[in-house]
Amino acid sequence: MYYIGFDLGSSSIKAALIEASTGKSIGVTQYPEKEMTIIAEQTGWAEQDPNLWWKNICKVTQKLLAQTGVSSNKIKGIGIAYQMHGLVVVDKNKQVLRPSIIWCDSRAVEIGNTTFKGIGEDKCVSNLLNSPGNFTLSKLKWVKENEPKIFEKIDKLLLPGDFIALKLTDEATTTISGLSEGIMWDFKQNKPADWLFNYMGISIDLIPTIVPTFANQGTVTKKASKEIGLPEGIPVLYRAGDQPNNAMSLNAFNPGEIAATGGTSGVVYAITDSTTTRESIRINNFAHVNYSKKQPRIGKLLNINGAGIQYSWMKKNIAASTDSYNDMNNLAASVPVGSEGLRILPYGNGAERMLNNTNKGASFFNLNFNKHNKAHLLRAALEGIAFSFVNGIDILKNDGVELSAIRAGNDNLFRSEIFSNTIATLVNTDINIIDTTGAIGAARAAGVSKGDFKTLDEAFSDNEHVMTYHPLKDKKIYTDVYDVWKQDLEKQYNK
Template structure:
């Protein structure tokens, strides 16, 4: 049988076709537009996502026996606010995860409602990217649109709804809304009341590997697929990517270095997190801790594309030789879009510090790579406060394809990085969840044990790790020193 995995990203949707034994037969990608109507705002049209997914599925399944397609599972960008009216029409463009307009609402939730109450209601505090602050923003700034709301959903769930007609979400994605009581896996009545919404507006909750419906007849006809194709609840992108790297079971770790960067640690039980860390449900039915930085590999892309204007990323790293590692005098703060974990500060900004007359192009490139690793280390330090001891982590995402960046990460974090054989992010995790839902495997753990293989590892060097430890202790002083200045910028 075939299983389709959908990775609904911020710039494009990536779809893959997987066989029951985990082999990827084909991958297609379809791009869509991203809109910035005001500084700090970030929006997309849900209709564009749907058009891209339908086009991609048609291309993906061209030339195969379509009767063998058994299920579709999606991993998607989290936190985005999608609102539909009583006629199932999109009311306004989706407000995305990286949108920064809700600082006033976030402050209201954290300071007026209070962090302790938020933790008791949801297990987490408010972040500007979460869905609940977006709802409050819409209530205050677009009351006419707010009054039309009949359904509230997340980006991937809009796709599933259009495919199946079932308004559903999974616990991992719902965890990032600040509307879910994560520990008890139910909608928080208190948070719904605070936001002025009702439970009948919310999607029905499922585990990520649950079947939520099948293809609507009109969708089956358009796609040329059987109506029996099962739609699976799926997962938030980070949880789906963790499934795709086998990060299931207590204490397993995955570091994803994409547009954003995440440190993801699976847990058998729910943990109340420190202020800058998330504690969410996992796609395997358990829980996870996560630190998410908003700009990770995108920092290097920005520096390469916009500043030194080159597309040859590997060439720019050639001059960063082993003798330079741990000895750079330049520091870079990776806050191009503000920061989530662990600072929860939309006002902080990127900067270079420590440049002198002999600072080179390579020094600045190295500082960018190191700054992102230091940023992930910040989250790791917060999670260590819970008694979690990480010795090894899977490494995925486009940035981790760089051997140099992997070496920097291994030594900055002083842990061993393992490299998965198949690294296709949330799409692969979505396909695995579909295979589990359709009975191909007995559980998510069973599927990961059989499908996920490691091709190599990068171990820290004790001497280099010691050099980076000293540099990290300097790095961690920079944000507090500059915090008061950032809002003035």
Template sequence: MLLLGIDLGTSSIKVSVVDAQTKKCIAATQYPDDHENKILSVLPGWAEQAPDMWWDQVALAIRKLTAEASFNARDIGAIGIAYQMHGLVVVDKAGRAIRNAIIWCDSRAVDIGDEAFAEIGAQQALEHLLNSPGNFTASKWAWVKAHEPETYLQAHKIMLPGDYIALRLTGNATTSISALSEGVFWDFKNNCIAESILQHFGFDETVFPEIRPLFGVHGTLDPKIAAQLGLQPGIPVSYKAGDQPNNALSLNVLKPGEVAATAGTSGVIYAVSDQLVYDPASRVNTFAHVNYTPEAPRTGVLLCINGTGILNRWVKEHFGHGLTYQQMNTLGKAVSPGSNGLKILPFGNGAERILHNKILGAQFIDLDFNAHGRSHVFRASQEGIACAFRYGLDIIRENGMRPSVIRAGQANMFLSELFTEIFVDVTQVPVELYESDGSVGAALGAGIGAGVFTSTDEAFSGLKTIKTVEPRASSAYEDYYQEWKRLVNEQLAKESPQQTNN
């Protein structure tokens, strides 16, 4: 049997076909493959994408794979979906998206979430939701209610991005506890949709899709869609998960104490716990992991940095002048650690949770026109991203988790030997690199959900370490990081003097 995995990213769609017997990817494609999808930002802090653009690109990617005839599409027996987290998709009774999706890095609802946190009560919210509503999906839906009443009244269901793709594939609107938790709609103490959120915002519970197990059938492939995609009708969509829980699954990070990382458009460290843990300031966030059950809770403590790969891409576009990422890395590697004093704050992609949902903006600090060139910018941007990871990792440590090793797929910024070395030297935590990506993880997740595999251990039995990168004994980056941190806290103090404890 073959398994199809879809990874709905911010920049592109990735689709892979995996042989269930060997657990190996036998075909993969990406769409678009010549550019990255744009984020629509009508006003500062806003971030939207069109759900129908996602669907069109999913369809194009699948058709491209099935047309290549490197495998028999009739052998595909299950479909899994991974998707960008925290987005809001609104559909009418016909299942049509009636506005652009408000995506993960949108900041328009921060004040709404902060007000809800205060009025519900910090302790009540944290003990039951494990998070402040912040700028998560619940607050975005409240923004629509307040500012787009016609859309609010026209809405039949609201959902996460992956739920929408599954809806287009099957005609069924479903969700999961994990998805609801990432929208801050789930009450972990009472194991139900959060009544405190419904009451505070005045939401109707009927707007949520049917809750089904994350590993389980969310519908079967519609015959008309199957013909359009070159697939067999009736294939089950048997797995849906947010990209970060899915990345952890892809790396077989399922047990308490295990930690995964990714560095795509955003950067994430994701630590698994068996406790309903929360950060008092909600700077890192806790959601239901893919293997969560109320009886045996497995939560994912998620550190997210919005400005990661998007900074690297911006630097490439504006300083690279035709260079590849590898060429940029080669030039950056020729520069000494610390980039001759140049420091970059990578916070130019919306409100950052680790900074109390403040928007500091990206900043170049101590730039010297006589001392610095683009090679310094190439290195300093990656150093700034690594420092942001360290800043967030220290918050995770404050909350009782101290990772001894971090697993990451050799993808996105972890393709860069330079970035990986900087990351481990700044954080002083070893990184194990694996040949793994989100679409392959989604395909294997589909196999688990469809009963092709009897366990996650069976599904990921072929996972092997490519290499381990150890921190160097040198403390070259400690002074650099402490100065970088001082600059961040100095900027935060200008915004809100009481929030400079980290």
């Protein structure tokens, strides 16, 4: 028997099957091959059709079953991970009323900022652990103000994962973790933030039924079974946003553990048991997948826009057309630590929350045409991104995180010894690289919910451990370079 996990991203949907008896992954695939379209009718807007998500979920399921040769009647349950912060609105007939306003849409920034000031920063920070910001409820307020005829028809507000669960089960449900990512959960009162809804003039009745993250959240209907090709009656057993789910997939559940990703943008997601914060702008605080009132587990999320996109830019514009990322890493390794004085600030991918939403672009310092070459540029790029991760971890430490472990996926940046050794050495912590995906994690979480695994730890396989980067002994050479880089950062962003 098997569990299936889905990871709904904004570019594609990944699906995975795991064995119910062992937790071992037996197949992973994605659909579509080309990136899903993001609709941008105006600058700063980003929308997608939720019904297209559902069609692609159905197609990726059939693709995975065909690829693995597993019969659909062997599937015991479903886990769902999804792109965070998106808004889906449906009417009383559970029909989508407009395209989803997704995570990277910025139209509600001013609404969130005005609400933050209007309610009071102290109230928001103490109860929500965040500013309302450009998150789900602020996006719904935008619909209320700008599309009143649509707003009047709304019966339920959903996150992207809630919508997929709705299509599977015909039940509108959500989770505490999901409500917290939409900045709709009051951690002090342990209930939806009705006072915030009231301030925005939105009825709390729009919130769906709240179900546990790990639980039977409804079963596949006859209609959904025909469309997706999974058995009628099997349960949806788990649901979480992509970053909490990624941390869960990397076996990060306890205070002090950090899950890091180094994709186009970088994420440092730290687990803490503290329901306080001094950083409501630079850091987001969400209920982690194993959160409870009695045993709070908060995920402190710090995003770094200018991460892998900078190294990708180097590949397109600096490296030879035949160079792979591995070739680039080898070339960068021919240059000593510090890139012989060349330093790069990687913040060239839009406004950086960790820099108080400033956007001054990437910067090069001390470039010497008589000394520096392509190899120096590549090493300085990797070091600059690594330094931005270290700076982010420093911000998290200043907000109460006591670092004990770092786990990361086996992506391009963390495959680089320069990148990973620099971080491990500067924060004096091992980095364990684990070869897994969010879809695999979601499938395993379904198995935990069903009871095939007694604990989350039991669901994981040691075979997925790729390697460990240890802090290097000669730390001073790294700290000296990092200190100079931080001086560049302060000069550039304090102008």
